Amino acid sequence: MFGNFSYCNPTKLYFGDDALKYLNVELPKYGKNVVLIYGGGSIKKNGIYDDVVKILADNGKDVAEISGVMPNPTVDKLREGVEIARQHKADLLLAVGGGSVCDYAKAVSVSVNCDEDPWEKYYIRFEEPACEIVPVGCVLTMVGTGSEMNAGAVITNPHTHQKIGHVFADEKIMPKFSILNPQYTMALPHYQMVAGIYDIFNHICEQYFSGEDNNVSDYLSEGLMRSVIEASRIANQNPQDYEARSNLMWAATWALNTLLSRGKSTDWMVHMIGQSVGAYTDATHGMTLAAVSLPYYRHILPYGLEKFKRFAVNVWGVDPAGKTDEQAALEGLTALEGWMRELGLVMNISDLGATEDMIEGIADGTIILTGGYKVPNREEIIQILKESLK
Structure with a gap:
């Protein structure tokens, strides 16, 4: 083994069929304004949405939502989410879904306080954020991407037929915490x-x-x-x-x-x-x-x-x-x-x-x-x- 490297992974994981209760441990660490991010609505059918919303309410959070995050999140959806997070003055982005939702939350997190277009800055020029990053937490409902414990974010530009992933260098962009309950994955087709x-x-x-x-x-x-x-x-x-x-x-x-x-x-x-x-x-x-x-x-x-x-x-x-x-x-x-x-x-x-x-x-x-x-x-x-x- 010849390589020279550093290794740091700050994401805290809660794993198991009672993992969601630890959201009560994490939420008090962040400010009042939370943006809840999710996909096409399956979490409303299986009850996960209700469970998460109740915990957010019990912790006194003021919640805005970004719904409809698609399996291949688009740059247009990213720009929409950035505006919602800005207007809400987000203290935490809480992604509830699979890897695409987690990727999307990270892309929003590095863009909220950035004055430049996120697609040009992060996906064309591959620059790193020079602005304040909004922290991300994840409640995982589909496995595969590993986005719950890395700094990657893949975004698609349908106008130019480009799908590009940016693995950010700063470990601060990794989710602060991720909740992994295997039961949440069992409703998947x-x-x-x-x-x-x-x-x-x-x-x-x-x-x-x-x-x-x-x-x-x-x-x-x-x-x-x-x-x-x-x-x-x-x-x-x-x-x-x-x-x-x-x-x-x-x-x-x-x-x-x-x-x-x-x-x-x-x-x-x-x-x-x-x-x-x-x-x-x-x-x-x-x-x-x-x-x-x-x-x-x-x-x-x-x-x-x-x-x-x-x-x-x-x-x-x-x-x-x-x-x-x-x-x-x-x-x-x-x-x-x-x-x-x-x-x-x-x-x-x-x-x-x-x-x-x-x-x-x-x-x-x-x-x-x-x-x-x-x-x-x-x-x-x-x-x-x-x-x-x-």
Whole structure:
């Protein structure tokens, strides 16, 4: 393990089926004005909204609401939320929902006291905030993104077909606290559950398929991947299995709270390609990742052959005896594909609404990163996307 790094994660987590009661512990730490942020209204149907609102009232909070945060939050919605938070003089932004709601709350938090346009400042120029940041707390209802314990915020600009994530450098932008009750995830439709599961798994892969040293982070990644595979199979058969859903929730948090990336390079090209697909199709994030993963991994496998063989052996139990490294590595990707199909994931971008005439635009909207085993050029991205259409 050769990397030099610092590590700080200040988010406090409350985990378990009685975790919401700890909102009473956190709320007194902040001022009176709270902005409650949530999505399409499912939390009103399942009772979570009523529970949260009661706790806010019991703590004497003056509450404004930002509702209707979509699965791929848009820049227009961000600007709307910034105005609401400004008018309310927000002391705390409380996100109740999945990763998109948490991402959105963080994007609002860095924009409320900023005089510049947030899209230009944070998503085009990738600048850091120089203004006061409004603190964020999260009550998580869907797992996958890990947004409950990191400083990332993904926003979509539908006018320019761009979906861009900004992982802010300052740990102050991480949620101050997050409440994780696995029971809150059990009302999700199967499609959303498995999309979240693949998002978890791919977060780990993006950090695993890079670097050549003997890194502790890779051992942690292998254990997390095996846990996700095991829990996903149980949850896929019985979505009400509390232990499986709790393991998935915990794995999702650790998959992207920056721990696994310490001391090594990371890839993230599957996310860059998938996010660009999402900008054109508005498809569910985890499904865009599933649809482009295998073509991308097959493309870079020759450049990271040793790690792909290790993935096959240590994660999928492939026996390398009598096989070349390439044969063993490819068997690992075959096992990955089998598991993905078992879950019922979308395996091509055509099923998400992408068409051949979108390919060049999606490629042009893909941000090229340099941390992986092979830095793809535009022509390679186009080829990967064409293979993802099938």
